[in-house]
Amino acid sequence: MKVIFRTRATILATLATLLISANVASAQIAPAEPRVFIKGVMLIDGTGAPMRGPMNIVVQGDTIKQIEPTTPNISQGRPTSITLVPVPGDQIIDGSGKYVMPGIIEAHMHYHAPLPKAYVYKLFLAHGVTSIRNMDGRIRPDDDFPATMVAEAKRLRAGEEFGPRLWVYAMWPEELTAPEDAAPLIDHWAKLGVDGVKIAFNGGLYPDTFAAIAKAAKRNNLGLAVHIAEARIPGVTALSVAQQATSIEHHYGYAETALKAGDSPDLPPDYNYQDERQRFRTTLGIWLQADLHKLETQTVPQLAALSRDGDFTMVPTMVVYEKQRDLTRAANAPWLERYTVPALLKRWRTPEKTVHGAIFDRWTSLDEAQAAQAYVKWEDMIRLYREQGGHVAVGSDSGGPFQLFGFQTIREMELLEQAGLTPLEVIQSATQEGARVVRAKNLGVLRPGYKADLLILDENPLADLKVLLGDRPPIDADGKPQRRTLIRSVILGGKVIDPDQLLADVEAMTKPNAQTGTP
Numbered sequence: 001m002k003v004i005f006r007t008r009a010t011i012l013a014t015l016a017t018l019l020i021s022a023n024v025a026s027a028q029i030a031p032a033e034p035r036v037f038i039k040g041v042m043l044i045d046g047t048g049a050p051m052r053g054p055m056n057i058v059v060q061g062d063t064i065k066q067i068e069p070t071t072p073n074i075s076q077g078r079p080t081s082i083t084l085v086p087v088p089g090d091q092i093i094d095g096s097g098k099y100v101m102p103g104i105i106e107a108h109m110h111y112h113a114p115l116p117k118a119y120v121y122k123l124f125l126a127h128g129v130t131s132i133r134n135m136d137g138r139i140r141p142d143d144d145f146p147a148t149m150v151a152e153a154k155r156l157r158a159g160e161e162f163g164p165r166l167w168v169y170a171m172w173p174e175e176l177t178a179p180e181d182a183a184p185l186i187d188h189w190a191k192l193g194v195d196g197v198k199i200a201f202n203g204g205l206y207p208d209t210f211a212a213i214a215k216a217a218k219r220n221n222l223g224l225a226v227h228i229a230e231a232r233i234p235g236v237t238a239l240s241v242a243q244q245a246t247s248i249e250h251h252y253g254y255a256e257t258a259l260k261a262g263d264s265p266d267l268p269p270d271y272n273y274q275d276e277r278q279r280f281r282t283t284l285g286i287w288l289q290a291d292l293h294k295l296e297t298q299t300v301p302q303l304a305a306l307s308r309d310g311d312f313t314m315v316p317t318m319v320v321y322e323k324q325r326d327l328t329r330a331a332n333a334p335w336l337e338r339y340t341v342p343a344l345l346k347r348w349r350t351p352e353k354t355v356h357g358a359i360f361d362r363w364t365s366l367d368e369a370q371a372a373q374a375y376v377k378w379e380d381m382i383r384l385y386r387e388q389g390g391h392v393a394v395g396s397d398s399g400g401p402f403q404l405f406g407f408q409t410i411r412e413m414e415l416l417e418q419a420g421l422t423p424l425e426v427i428q429s430a431t432q433e434g435a436r437v438v439r440a441k442n443l444g445v446l447r448p449g450y451k452a453d454l455l456i457l458d459e460n461p462l463a464d465l466k467v468l469l470g471d472r473p474p475i476d477a478d479g480k481p482q483r484r485t486l487i488r489s490v491i492l493g494g495k496v497i498d499p500d501q502l503l504a505d506v507e508a509m510t511k512p513n514a515q516t517g518t519p
C-alpha cells in the first residue's frame with residue numbers, strides 16, 4: 001500500500017474545512033441538541049465493573065456523550081485533565097450524594113388488554129424500566145398482532161408515544177406443527193418488523209419443526225425465545241433447546257436433563273397437562289427428582305458454554321414461581337391495593353379455572369414446601385451457571401396474577417440476588433444482559449455513544465436493590481415519607497422524567513371512578 005505523507009499544515013487545513021462544513025451542515029439541518037449535564041454522581045455502568053466516581057456525565061440528544069471523573073485520577077501517576085463543564089442552556093442535575101445506573105431492560109412481560117397503555121408504561125418507567133420485551137400480549141383484545149404491536153414500538157421509539165422502548169416477539173401458533181410452516185410465517189413476521197419469535201407450545205418444539213423455526217429466525221436475524229412446554233416432548237430439554245434458541249424463559253426443561261433415567265420425570269398416573277392446577281403443583285416438583293450432582297457437573301457446564309460461546313441467555317422469571325412458594329406474600333404485597341386497577345386485582349384474587357395462573361384455591365403448606373425445596377435446587381443451578389460465565393437476564397412475566405408491572409421486575413432482581421448473584425451481577429443482568437437478549441446495540445451500559453437511558457438514585461442500589469421499588473419513600477427528619485420512590489429521575493433517550501409523578505398518575509388511575517381512558 002502506498003503511504004501518503006501529509007504535512008501537519010495540510011492535515012489541519014483539511015480538518016478545518018471538515019469542521020466548517022460540519023458546522024454549516026448542522027446549522028442548516030438541526031439546532032444544537034439539548035444537553036443534560038449530570039454533576040458529580042457515583043457511576044454503576046452496567047458492565048459489572050465496580051462503582052466509581054464522582055463523575056460528570058454529559059447527555060446530548062438521546063445519547064451519552066461523555067463521562068469523566070470530577071477530580072483527577074491520582075493513581076495514573078499524572079493528573080488527568082478535567083474538561084467537562086456545563087455550557088449555557090444545559091439542563092443540570094446535581095448528582096452529589098446520588099448514584100446513576102443504566103435504565104432497566106425488562107426481558108419478559110405481557111400486555112393484558114384492555115389495560116390502558118399509559119398504566120403499564122408509567123408503572124414500568126417509575127421503576128426505572130426503560131425497555132420492555134413483550135412476549136405476546138395485545139394492546140386491544142381484537143388487535144392485529146403482531147402488526148399493531150410493531151407499530152406501537154415504532155411510535156414509542158420515535159417519541160410519538162410516551163413509554164419505554166418496546167421489543168416485540170410473536171408467538172408461534174400452537175396448531176402449526178410442520179417444518180414447512182416455519183419459513184413463510186417467520187419471513188412474514190420479519191417483514192412486519194418483529195424482533196423475535198417465541199415458542200411456548202409443543203407445536204413449535206417437535207425437533208424438526210423447531211430446527212426449521214430456528215433456521216428461519218436466524219436467517220432473518222430475529223431472536224428466538226423458548227418456554228419449553230410443560231407437556232414436554234421427550235428429548236426436548238434445556239440442553240437441546242439452548243443449542244438453537246437465543247433464550248430460555250422460566251424454569252422448565254432444566255431438571256429434566258438430570259433425572260436418574262432418561263429425561264422423563266415420574267408423574268402421577270392421572271397427570272393431565274391441560275389441568276392447570278395439577279400442572280402448577282407438579283412441574284416445580286420435577287426439580288426434586290433431579291440428580292443435583294449430574295445437574296451441576298454435566299448440565300451447567302454445557303449450558304454455560306453455549307451461553308459464553310453463543311447467543312444463549314437464561315431468563316429465569318423466578319418471581320412468577322415465588323407465589324407457589326409463598327402465596328400469602330404474593331397476594332398481599334403492600335403496593336397491590338395502591339397501584340393495581342381494582343378489576344384486575346379482583347380477578348387475580350378470584351381463583352377461576354378460566355384464568356391462566358389463577359390456581360390458588362386450596363393451595364396447601366405441602367405445595368409451598370415442595371416449591372421452596374425446588375427453588376433451592378433451581379437457585380443453585382442459576383448461581384453455578386452464572387459463575388461459569390453463563391448469561392442471565394431479568395424478566396418478570398408481568399401481567400399475570402399478582403405480577404404487577406415494575407414492582408415484579410425489581411423483585412426478580414432481588415430473587416437473583418438471593419440465588420447468589422452479586423448486586424453488581426444483578427444490575428448487569430438487568431441492563432447489559434437485557435440488551436443482549438433484545439439484541440440491541442448501544443443500550444444497557446453507561447458509556448459514551450450509548451443510548452441515554454439512565455436512572456438517578458438517592459441511595460446506593462448495590463447496598464439495597466429495594467431502592468428501585470416504587471414503595472420505598474425517602475423519610476424526612478420527622479419520620480414522614482417524602483415522595484414515593486428513591487429513584488430521583490429516570491432519563492429515557494435523554495429526556496428527564498420524574499418517577500414520583502408517574503406513580504401519582506398510576507394511583508389516580510386505580511381510583512374506582514378514574515377516567516383511565518381507552519388504551
Ligand SMILES: [Zn+2]
Pocket residue numbers: 108109110135397
Ligand atoms: Zn410469559
